[in-house]
Amino acid sequence: MVERVDIYTDGACKGNPGPGGWGALLCFRGKERQLYGGEPDTTNNRMELLAVIRALEALTRPSPVRITTDSQYVKRGITEWIGNWKRNGWRTASRAPVKNIDLWQQLDAQVSLHDLEWRWVKGHSGHAENERADQLANLGIATLGR
Numbered sequence: 001m002v003e004r005v006d007i008y009t010d011g012a013c014k015g016n017p018g019p020g021g022w023g024a025l026l027c028f029r030g031k032e033r034q035l036y037g038g039e040p041d042t043t044n045n046r047m048e049l050l051a052v053i054r055a056l057e058a059l060t061r062p063s064p065v066r067i068t069t070d071s072q073y074v075k076r077g078i079t080e081w082i083g084n085w086k087r088n089g090w091r092t093a094s095r096a097p098v099k100n101i102d103l104w105q106q107l108d109a110q111v112s113l114h115d116l117e118w119r120w121v122k123g124h125s126g127h128a129e130n131e132r133a134d135q136l137a138n139l140g141i142a143t144l145g146r
Helices: 044-056 072-089 101-113 129-145
Strands: 007-015 018-028 030-043 064-069 115-122
Touching: 007 044, 018 044, 030 044, 030 064, 030 129, 044 064, 044 072, 044 101, 064 129, 072 101, 072 115, 115 129
Parallel strands: 007 064, 064 115
Antiparallel strands: 007 018, 018 030
8 A cells, every 4th residue: 555645734814915825734754744834925825825835845755645735726726727827828807917937837746646535625624634733833923023
């Protein structure tokens, strides 16, 4: 059986835009690694994307990975919308430029390195690892004041 890395991610923003944070919990072979960070002027969607990007960047080799997020924007963007965006020169169906293109391109590069499974969970619904990712995202915001 191939061992899988489980990654739980979340983003948070105090104001949108405003100070934001991202958090990721990586679980593998019974061990956990926590990652978090923040930016002083950002959006919730950027933090959701950055959480997944930073988690995938932390992996040291191509791996089977299950990513659990509470962001429909991230999950649907990477599994449904990105193919059309790329075919349309990074434009939406309405021909508008894709928002957060820099992060979508970074995520696209990371996704190509791994065998990914995407899961969505409702945020703030008691899912233990999602709640921990949320706490890490808020910790990312708290570190901005230091």
